[in-house]
Amino acid sequence: MSAAASRGRPGFPRHAEALEALGVRGRRRALMPRAGRDFSSNDYLGLASSELLRAAARAALDRGxxxxxxxxxxxxxxxxxxxxxxxxxxxxxxxxxxxxxxxxxxxxxxxxxxxxxxxxxxxxxxxxxxxxxxxxxxxxxxxxxxxxxxxxxxxxxxxxxxxxxxxxxxxxxxxxxxxxxxxxxxxxxxxxxxxxxxxxxxxxxxxxxxxxxxxxxxxxxxxxxxxxxxxxxxxxxxxxxxxxxxxxxxxxxxxxxxxxxxxxxxxxxxxxxxxxxxxxxxxxxxRPKLREAAWRNIAHAHEAARRGGFGAFGTQILPVLIGDDAEALALAQALQARGHDVRAIRPPTVPRGTARLRVSITPNVSKDEIDALFADLADIRKAAA
Ligand SMILES: Cc1ncc(COP(=O)(O)O)c(C=O)c1O
Structure with a gap:
């Protein structure tokens, strides 16, 4: 029970209603703990948790x-x-x-x-x-x-x-x-x-x-x-x-x-x-090697995507268009259950009717993990068809 409701006041019924309406349309979001292999971050060079930047932060603190x-x-x-x-x-x-x-x-x-x-x-x-x-x-x-x-x-x-x-x-x-x-x-x-x-x-x-x-x-x-x-x-x-x-x-x-x-x-x-x-x-x-490592994974992902019959534009972001919001969400959840952190992107982030999975490729995953993702994606889509 909310604090307001426990004091005998009505709480936030209009907010509750608006959130429920989002839920009915498959668009309600919730914060989730970080889990699974990273196919959703924008950490494109793998620097966010790197020892390189941690060391830079420590050195900066040390110099005041x-x-x-x-x-x-x-x-x-x-x-x-x-x-x-x-x-x-x-x-x-x-x-x-x-x-x-x-x-x-x-x-x-x-x-x-x-x-x-x-x-x-x-x-x-x-x-x-x-x-x-x-x-x-x-x-x-x-x-x-x-x-x-x-x-x-x-x-x-x-x-x-x-x-x-x-x-x-x-x-x-x-x-x-x-x-x-x-x-x-x-x-x-x-x-x-x-x-x-x-x-x-x-x-x-x-x-x-x-x-x-x-x-x-x-x-x-x-x-x-x-x-x-x-x-x-x-x-x-x-x-x-x-x-x-x-x-x-x-x-x-x-x-x-x-x-x-x-x-x-x-x-x-x-x-x-x-x-x-x-x-x-x-x-x-x-350090061009940072970029080279990222691009090796991106090239590998495109190869795996092509084998799986998924189209893409050659960049680190591979969208898999689904269309229906609830279907995109279910697909993302099925992939998450297999350990791949892939997220469903729904309106209003993308235009109505174009819900999709957004797969992003970073150096935070291995080539085997990329292969496993596309194999599971093909597998799950076949089972759902
Ligand atoms: C194209 C574009 N511009 C701007 C931003 C906002 O940047 P920031 O996340 O640093 O606020 C984003 C974030 O996702 C973005 O995708």
Missing amino acids: VATGSGGSRLLRGNDAEHVALEEEAAAFFGAPAALYMGAGFPGNVAIFSSLPMQGDLVLHDALVHASAHDGLRLGRAETQSFAHNDADAARDALRSWRAAGGTGRAWIACESLYSMEGDLAPLDDLAAVAAEDGAVLVVDEAHATGLYGVQGQGRAHGLDPSVDLLSLHTCGKALGGAGGLICGDPMLIDTLINRARNFIFSTAPSPLDAAVMRAALRLVAE
Whole structure:
């Protein structure tokens, strides 16, 4: 019995009803203890629990790095570790300036709520992350979505907006690798659309940082330098820590510092996290073997998937489309019962009718474990057919 109910009050019947309704539709979530072999994390380089980053954390503590920042960056919270990380990140990602936020989600909220201005247009891929949508809702610019990965549709929308009298700046937002599709954005084509109009290209590199690019700088690194590029690199995935690094023009970074409410009115990230991320960037740059090990597993997984009759786009994320929410959930549970930590992804994370299993491949599993997963998946699907 809830505390309110035990005091004779009604508790939260409307919340209970809403949760029950989610349950009926196969969409109620619950926190589960971590169990089984890792086919669901975004720990793409296996750094999150690595001795390499644990050692970096210990070394940072030993040299006196603080665990907490004690305040907003604009007040007492601005630590030398934040500043050093931003300088090193800008150099690594080939950007003129960078800003460190507590995570990628607030990074996107900051970008979209404060950079596009009244009279501007934000054109975004139909499948951009929830954090971009939340930022856009707080912002002042007009927004339009274009069909997933369709640069021609983005161009048409932009031309129509100009023809209808749009005079502000255009911003084109995409992800470089889509988290739930596992497919890659046509970045060169989108950059060409941006170049034609003088638009800013905003690329969320959450799932590409560390794994793509010559040294793991992501997929936007090396794009046409005449395009105004703003990129977001999340630190909680391949980099094995926490945070979000926004990289781009110093004027935009300065605008974030002055106008992004969730940067200004929030305690700065832990300096220890910043120190660990400095180490992660160095590891990614200096140890290509980390990336090579990850790609060996990814290549192996694609081979196993192909043998099992599952299609994929060649990236570390292999979605298995199911469609029905309850069916996807049952399939995930059957795989979990066999020791594979695979999760069902359901609406609203993905569009209605496209529930799926999201298999992600990291160095945290062996090739035999990858083979066993795809064998079990084929087996369970055959039994269910
Ligand atoms: C594409 C994309 N952008 C942003 C984020 C948010 O990043 P973070 O988890 O660091 O808040 C995610 C998280 O899953 C993501 O997939």
